[in-house]
Amino acid sequence: MIYDIRHVTTYSYESPVSYSRCSLRLEPRTGDGQQLVSHAVEIRPKPADRAVRHDFFGTHTEIIVIETSHRSLRIDSRSRVSVSRTAPGRAAPSPEWEGVREVAFEATSLGPDSPIGYIFASPLVPVQQPVTAYASRSFPKGAGILAGAVDLMHRIRTEFKYDPKATVISTPLAEVFEKRHGVCQDFAHVMIAGLRGLGLPAAYVSGYLRTNPPPGQPRLQGADATHAWVALWCGEGLGWIGFDPTNNILVENDHIVLAVGRDFSDVSPVDGIIVGSRKQKLAVAVDVLLVG
Template sequence: MIYDIRHVTSYSYESPVSFARCSLRLEPRTGDGQQLVSHSVDIRPKPADRTARRDFFGTLTESILIETAHRNLRIDSRSRVSVSRQAPGRAAPSPSWESVRDVAFEATSLGPASPIGYVFASPLVPVQRPVTAYAALSFPPGAGILAGAVDLMHRIRTEFKYDPKATVISTPLTEVFEKRHGVCQDFAHVMIAGLRGLGLPAAYISGYLRTVPPPGKPRLQGADATHAWVSLWCGAETGWVGFDPTNDILVENDHIELAVGRDFSDVSPVDGIIVGSRKQKLSVAVDVLLVE
């Protein structure tokens, strides 16, 4: 599958902004059945300085500096990506979750692909007893790790309500878990917290999801959105497997990976600081178009 992706982030400010420094994580990844074909980012007003580096997780992070006074900032990212991956079956055999846990803790590598970096709590995903107990119901003794993760994903999909008005980025995990309301970011954080509470390595993936309009309805321009899901290390032989608790599906060719980290704080597409504005308005428009 080949996709053209356009991701436009627009800020409008109540008063002129005299200075802005932003970090952009907008280049889709290469790897895990995915190949970046092309990528460009147009920024208005034009930055005085642009530098790029790879972070620990391999994500291209571009730092921009804007010194021109402005009341509008527009970041227009365009990418072409080829995706070809196959998920294991939901009922596929897999090693016991206890054996995967033990092997993960014995890992000797500290690199970004090593499971050990995704076992412990992170800034937005604390390990909490109620969440661990909730996840444990899907992982009885000796259960295969794939079967357990599929069951946990399914329970989150059916027992939590998708509600864009229920949370914001800063809503604590405890509140999300108690209310059982949230969005894809929240569902991914809950699943990761439960898995890590059991000692299982789980990463946060940000990216895009191809959406198909209902029969007879036109596809609306800019109606797609960024998405989030979970990548679970299922042992040395199986490797990392993607789980989408928002939709109760394993990750295949409709998901396009943008960045990987421990939680959302590692992968925010755009963040930074500004000087000179009282209020601001943010709008994001995403298009994921199937080319081939």
Template sequence: MIYDIRHVTTYSYETQVSFARCALRLEPMIGDGQELISHSIEIRPKPAERTSRRDFFGTLTESVLIETAHRNLRIDSRSRVSLTRQPPARDAGSPRWEDVRDIAFEATSLGPRSPVGYIFASALAPVLRPVTEYAAASFPPGEAILSGAADLMRRIRNDFRYDPKATVISTPLRDVFEKRQGVCQDFAHVMLAGLRGLGLPAAYVSGYLRTMPPPGQPRLQGADATHAWVSVWCGNDLGWIGFDPTNDLMVANDHIILAIGRDFADVSPVDGVIVGASKQKLSVAVDVLPVE
């Protein structure tokens, strides 16, 4: 499957901004059944300086310096990717979760794909006893890692209500868990914290999800969205497998990876600092179009 992706981020400021420095993580990753065919970013006003580097996790991070005074900042990212994923069935054979946990703790590599870097708590996905106990219900002794992770994903989808007004990025995980509501990044953080509380390696994934209009209705421009899900290390043979707790889906060819990290703080598509405005309005429009 080949997709054309357009991701437009627009900031409108109450007063003029004299300086801005942004970090952009908008180039889709290569690997995990995903190939990057092309990518470009247009920025208005034009930056005075643009530099890029690969972070520890392999994400291309572009640093942008804007010195032109402005009231609006527009970042227009366009990509084409090819996907050829074959996720395993939920009930496919896989190691016991206790064996995966033990092997992960014995890992000697400290590279970005090593499971050991994703076992421990992170700032936005702390290990909390109630969340660990919630996850443990999906992992009785001897349970296979795939079926246990799929069951936890299903339970989060059923037990938590999607509500974009319920949380903001700074809402603590404890509050999300107690209220049982939030958005995709909250559900991903809950699943991460639960798995890590059991000693299982899990990574946060940001990207895009292709959405389909109801039968007989036209597709709306900007109707697709940035999305978040979880990648679980399932042993040396299976490696990293994607689970989408917001939709109770095994990650296949409708999920496009932008970045991978420990939690949202590692993978935010756009962040930075500005000088000169007290209030701002953010709008994001995403289109994910299959190439015929």
């Protein structure tokens, strides 16, 4: 499948901003059944400097600096991506989860695909006993890692309520877990925390999910959104498998990967600093169109 993706981020400032420095993680990845065909970012006002680097996790990160006074910042990212991946069946055989845990802790590579970088707590995903206990009910002794992850994903989907008004980015994991309300970012963080509490390597994945309007209704421009899910290392044979707890599905061709990290703080599409005062407003519009 081939997708055209447009992701427009607009900041509006109550008073002029004299300086901005932003990190952009807007280029979709190549790998794991996904191929980037083209990518371009238009920025207004025009940056004084643009530089590209790849972080530890392999994410393409563009640093922009704007030195002219401005009341708005518009970042218009356009990408074309080809996706062809197949997830294992939900009941497919897989190694015992305890064995996968042992192999992961013995990993010697420190590369971005190594499981060792995703075992331990991270800034937004602390390891907490109540969350570990919750996850452990899906992983009885000797269970296959795939079956355990599928069960945990299903439980989060059915026992947590999707509620965009319940949380913000700074809402602590413990509060999300206690309230059982949140959005895709929260559900991914809860699943990752439970898996890491069991010693299993789990990564946070940001990206896009193709959505379809209800029958008979037109597709609204800009109505899509960024999405988040979990990648779990299931052993050397299966490798990294994607799990979407918001929708209770394994990741296949409707998911487009933007960036991978330990939690949201590693993969925020746009972040940075400004020199200014007063309030700002943020508007984000995303379109994911199937073109082939």
